[in-house]
Amino acid sequence: MNxxxxxxxxxxxxxxxxxxxxxxxxxxxLEIKEGEFISIMGPSGxxxxxxxNMIGAFDKADEGSITVxxxxxxxxxxxxxFRSQKIGFVFQLHNLIPNLxxxxxxxxxxxxxxxxxxxxxxxxxxxxxLMNFPNLSETVKQNPTRLSGGERQxxxxxxxxxxxxxxxxxxxxxxxxxxxxxxxxLDLLKDIHKKENVTLVMVTHEPDVGAQADRxxxxxxGKVVEGKT
Amino acid sequence: xxxxxxxxxxPFRNRTRAALAILGISIGIATIVALGMITDGLTASSxxxxxxxxxxxxVTAEGSNALSATGGTLNANYITELQxxxxxxxxxxxxxxxxPAAGTVSGLxxxxxxxxxxxxxxxxxxxxxxxxxxxxxxILGKQIAxxxxxxxxxxINLFGKEFxxxxxxxxxxxxxxxxxxxxxxTLQNLTNTNGKITLVDVKVNDxxxxxxxxxxxxxxxxxxxxxxxxxxxxxxxxxxxxxxxTASAAISVLAIIIGGIGIINVMIMSVxxxxxxxxxxxxxxxxxxxxxxxxxxxxxxLTLVAAVVGILLGVIGxxxxxxxxxxxxxxxxxxxxxxxxxxxxxxxLIVGIIGGIYPAYRASxxxxxxxxxxx
Numbered sequence: 001m002n003x004x005x006x007x008x009x010x011x012x013x014x015x016x017x018x019x020x021x022x023x024x025x026x027x028x029x030l031e032i033k034e035g036e037f038i039s040i041m042g043p044s045g046x047x048x049x050x051x052x053n054m055i056g057a058f059d060k061a062d063e064g065s066i067t068v069x070x071x072x073x074x075x076x077x078x079x080x081x082f083r084s085q086k087i088g089f090v091f092q093l094h095n096l097i098p099n100l101x102x103x104x105x106x107x108x109x110x111x112x113x114x115x116x117x118x119x120x121x122x123x124x125x126x127x128x129x130l131m132n133f134p135n136l137s138e139t140v141k142q143n144p145t146r147l148s149g150g151e152r153q154x155x156x157x158x159x160x161x162x163x164x165x166x167x168x169x170x171x172x173x174x175x176x177x178x179x180x181x182x183x184x185x186l187d188l189l190k191d192i193h194k195k196e197n198v199t200l201v202m203v204t205h206e207p208d209v210g211a212q213a214d215r216x217x218x219x220x221x222g223k224v225v226e227g228k229t
Numbered sequence: 230x231x232x233x234x235x236x237x238x239x240p241f242r243n244r245t246r247a248a249l250a251i252l253g254i255s256i257g258i259a260t261i262v263a264l265g266m267i268t269d270g271l272t273a274s275s276x277x278x279x280x281x282x283x284x285x286x287x288v289t290a291e292g293s294n295a296l297s298a299t300g301g302t303l304n305a306n307y308i309t310e311l312q313x314x315x316x317x318x319x320x321x322x323x324x325x326x327x328x329p330a331a332g333t334v335s336g337l338x339x340x341x342x343x344x345x346x347x348x349x350x351x352x353x354x355x356x357x358x359x360x361x362x363x364x365x366x367x368i369l370g371k372q373i374a375x376x377x378x379x380x381x382x383x384x385i386n387l388f389g390k391e392f393x394x395x396x397x398x399x400x401x402x403x404x405x406x407x408x409x410x411x412x413x414x415t416l417q418n419l420t421n422t423n424g425k426i427t428l429v430d431v432k433v434n435d436x437x438x439x440x441x442x443x444x445x446x447x448x449x450x451x452x453x454x455x456x457x458x459x460x461x462x463x464x465x466x467x468x469x470x471x472x473x474x475t476a477s478a479a480i481s482v483l484a485i486i487i488g489g490i491g492i493i494n495v496m497i498m499s500v501x502x503x504x505x506x507x508x509x510x511x512x513x514x515x516x517x518x519x520x521x522x523x524x525x526x527x528x529x530x531l532t533l534v535a536a537v538v539g540i541l542l543g544v545i546g547x548x549x550x551x552x553x554x555x556x557x558x559x560x561x562x563x564x565x566x567x568x569x570x571x572x573x574x575x576x577x578l579i580v581g582i583i584g585g586i587y588p589a590y591r592a593s594x595x596x597x598x599x600x601x602x603x604x
């Protein structure tokens with residue numbers, strides 16, 4: 001692991017909201033190596049989700065430096081392109097589009113790329129096969145509203161992987177699931193982390209979940225207080 | 230799945246809302262289409278009038294005009310007296326009256342004329358024969374005959390008397406083709422107007438100026454006679470067409486404004502409801518312009534569907550409207566042209582763009598973090 005290069009390098013990162021009144025990140029220093037599975041833990045409001053959003057280029061930091069997959073996010077203009085090519089995001093509430101079927105939901109990130117319909121179908125089916133659906137040919141045609149919470153999250157994971165990202169960012173991916181489904185999703189994420197050789201960064205407040213990562217870091221009052229490197 | 234299929238699919242997530250939005254806009258477009266068809270029909274009919282080769286001047290009693298005059302308002306002596314006016318080539322008298330007739334709402338206009346003078350109305354028999362003077366025979370214009378459901382050999386009650394349809398005629402003038410002609414003496418007897426007429430048709434010499442002849446008539450009979458030239462009739466028709474066109478344009482603008490506001494409302498609601506989804510799309514790498522195109526496209530899809538519905542409603546509506554007022558409808562046919570279809574789609578497109586641009590812009594500017602936090 002130590003031979004690998006850093007895929008995420010963060011130094012002195014600061015971010016505040018409400019015109020500086022709410023300080024979310026107060027100087028984060030963090031390095032994550034390529035292929036690592038790390039969990040970010042911390043109490044509610046500690047800044048862990050803000051940190052994840054900074055890594056995913058959903059928002060720009062006020063100060064400091066952040067380089068992800070070789071791209072300086074403080075300077076990069078085409079953040080949408082960065083998100084499309086380098087990042088896969090898994091949300092707590094899956095956020096699938098209700099009027100699209102399972103296959104179409106997985107294809108959504110590819111829709112504005114130059115991928116043909118056939119290639120999109122092929123890639124989406126490949127990933128859905130990895131998700132271990134019992135009756136895949138039927139499931140792909142279903143709307144997500146007809147799936148269980150665990151099944152929806154598996155579709156969301158497939159969607160996150162569809163553009164071959166280098167990094168998967170997961171924000172409380174098991175937060176809305178029961179313990180049995182939680183372990184199933186974690187096993188799936190770990191499996192994908194190995195098979196697809198992606199870096200996995202997961203925010204969680206559940207110690208049992210966090211403990212399954214290669215490394216755990218703790219964020220408190222906008223700073224990484226444990227497990228920086 | 231393609232980007233386009235997503236845009237087509239999205240507006241119909243909430244079918245009731247989409248249906249109501251489409252209905253609202255389609256009513257505006259239907260009004261525009263119906264008015265457009267009626268206006269074009271009127272324009273076409275006035276153009277037909279211009280092609281008529283009959284008498285150039287119609288003389289009526291002072292204060293009336295040839296398009297609306299009925300009854301025995303003039304002494305029949307004028308028919309011969311007007312022949313003495315310089316530039317007049319021929320004259321013919323007409324007595325006119327309106328009688329109730331099945332298939333019409335406001336009645337059938339019947340003109341009594343000597344059969345050998347009907348050429349001054351440009352009449353030529355296309356089926357059957359000319360009526361005989363003094364008989365209870367009638368000829369019907371080719372426009373009115375199908376409205377009355379009559380053909381050669383049919384009988385028709387005019388002013389309480391049975392008449393036999395002996396001919397169908399064409400005049401090259403859509404207004405003239407929408408009335409009936411009978412013998413002048415027969416109609417005068419039926420309407421107690423012996424020795425009286427409604428108007429005199431005046432044919433002008435080839436080398437005479439129509440306006441000069443018309444002025445000469447009114448100068449010769451001040452406060453007694455009015456003249457209506459073919460040019461004045463055309464001007465009147467153009468004026469009427471112009472008024473309807475202006476009303477049509479005003480309604481179009483109104484439809485665009487009302488439709489646009491409706492679409493803004495629908496699309497803003499849609500964007501609000503899909504805020505998290507927009508956040509997800511941005512999170513997976515969609516550009517702001519992709520979001521803008523998607524929402525704008527959805528708005529345009531709604532209005533284009535409304536255009537199709539509106540065109541159908543407009544065509545059916547204009548036919549139904551003119552069928553109801555069938556006397557007018559007999560010479561005023563709604564005219565369906567591709568220009569109207571293009572106009573309807575262009576208006577729909579404008580409404581779609583106007584209505585969609587603001588919600589689309591708002592959606593495209595949503596920061597992903599804020600959109601993903603939205604509940």
